[in-house]
Amino acid sequence: MTKTYDLVGIGNAIVDVISHGDDSFLDNMGIEKGIMQLIDRERAELLYAAMKDRVQTPGGSVANTIAGAGTLGLSTAFLGKVKDDALGRFYAQGMAEQGTDFPNPPVKDAPAPTSRSMIFVSPDGERSMNTYLGAGADFDADDVDASVAGNARWLFLEGYLYDKPEGKTAFTAAADHCRKGGGKVGITLSDPFCVDRHRADFLRLIEGQMDYVIGNHEEWLALYQTDDLDVALAQAATICDIVVCTHSGEPVKIIRGAERALVAVTRITPVDATGAGDQFAAGFLYGMATGRDIEMAGKMGVAAASEVIRHVGPRPKRPLSEVFAEAGLV
Numbered sequence: 001m002t003k004t005y006d007l008v009g010i011g012n013a014i015v016d017v018i019s020h021g022d023d024s025f026l027d028n029m030g031i032e033k034g035i036m037q038l039i040d041r042e043r044a045e046l047l048y049a050a051m052k053d054r055v056q057t058p059g060g061s062v063a064n065t066i067a068g069a070g071t072l073g074l075s076t077a078f079l080g081k082v083k084d085d086a087l088g089r090f091y092a093q094g095m096a097e098q099g100t101d102f103p104n105p106p107v108k109d110a111p112a113p114t115s116r117s118m119i120f121v122s123p124d125g126e127r128s129m130n131t132y133l134g135a136g137a138d139f140d141a142d143d144v145d146a147s148v149a150g151n152a153r154w155l156f157l158e159g160y161l162y163d164k165p166e167g168k169t170a171f172t173a174a175a176d177h178c179r180k181g182g183g184k185v186g187i188t189l190s191d192p193f194c195v196d197r198h199r200a201d202f203l204r205l206i207e208g209q210m211d212y213v214i215g216n217h218e219e220w221l222a223l224y225q226t227d228d229l230d231v232a233l234a235q236a237a238t239i240c241d242i243v244v245c246t247h248s249g250e251p252v253k254i255i256r257g258a259e260r261a262l263v264a265v266t267r268i269t270p271v272d273a274t275g276a277g278d279q280f281a282a283g284f285l286y287g288m289a290t291g292r293d294i295e296m297a298g299k300m301g302v303a304a305a306s307e308v309i310r311h312v313g314p315r316p317k318r319p320l321s322e323v324f325a326e327a328g329l330v
């Protein structure tokens with residue numbers, strides 16, 4: 001019998017290698033603080049060698065979301081590509097251990113090795129990501145398992161995959177399968193630079209196929225090339241049912257048709273900000289998938305993000321169901 005999923009994600013399957021580095025280290029190594037920068041293989045090796053006390057963990061933005069949502073009891077799958085190398089096997093095993101199906105087996109003859117991101121966490125908790133896009137970025141329409149995407153109640157796509165043309169066709173195919181099966185499809189805008197690179201295509205995709213979009217304030221401003229966040233969100237709401245905007249330390253704004261929600265956030269200094277947006281999405285999508293209203297879904301997103309920034313690593317260290325119970329959300 002075909003399995004039905006509450007939530008399926010598609011994104012870059014990336015192994016995170018995490019270490020610490022202060023501002024002078026970042027300067028010396030030519031790393032721009034607080035963003036995701038793409039690097040080549042040679043630089044990946046250089047940065048890897050410069051890392052002290054490395055921690056290795058499965059990462060990737062949407063994969064982090066799906067893993068987080070899995071800890072809330074949703075049935076989840078992640079579609080991504082890894083090579084059949086040590087990191088790829090580590091990645092596939094890590095997803096399975098966290099309870100998320102990873103249907104695409106590691107590829108033996110993949111031309112590029114498994115993707116990895118060298119992440120340096122600063123003393124103020126900011127993270128600077130240096131991503132070598134390997135096999136994960138070669139995900140294409142042939143990698144979309146129609147029986148998974150077509151049986152997803154909610155499908156979540158990662159904007160970063162747009163960096164290769166194959167990612168665009170994969171998204172269109174997956175969204176078609178999901179919508180034909182009656183599911184809802186959404187995207188994370190991923191990063192303001194990614195939005196700059198693909199503005200017109202993102203807008204076309206959102207208008208044509210997306211039921212919801214999640215982004216942070218910088219991404220929304222970049223998408224609509226404005227300084228006025230409310231203008232950007234109002235424009236987005238004319239082409240998309242559910243519009244969500246996070247704004248580090250500021251209230252989250254959510255629009256669904258005529259409904260509006262403003263969800264407060266408690267400011268804390270993060271131990272490691274990696275995955276904050278990803279876990280917000282996990283909590284929010286859990287709320288949506290279980291029929292909560294947009295305000296409660298937003299609160300769930302905030303609670304999930306608040307767990308992940310209290311420790312090193314992009315995924316929850318304990319089930320988010322426990323976090324929600326403690327916060328009185330379930």
Ligand SMILES: OC[C@H]1O[C@H](O)[C@H](O)[C@@H]1O
Nearest residue numbers: 014059060061117275314
């Ligand atoms: O959002 C955080 C994630 O983005 C990058 O893709 C890293 O893999 C990290 O886990």
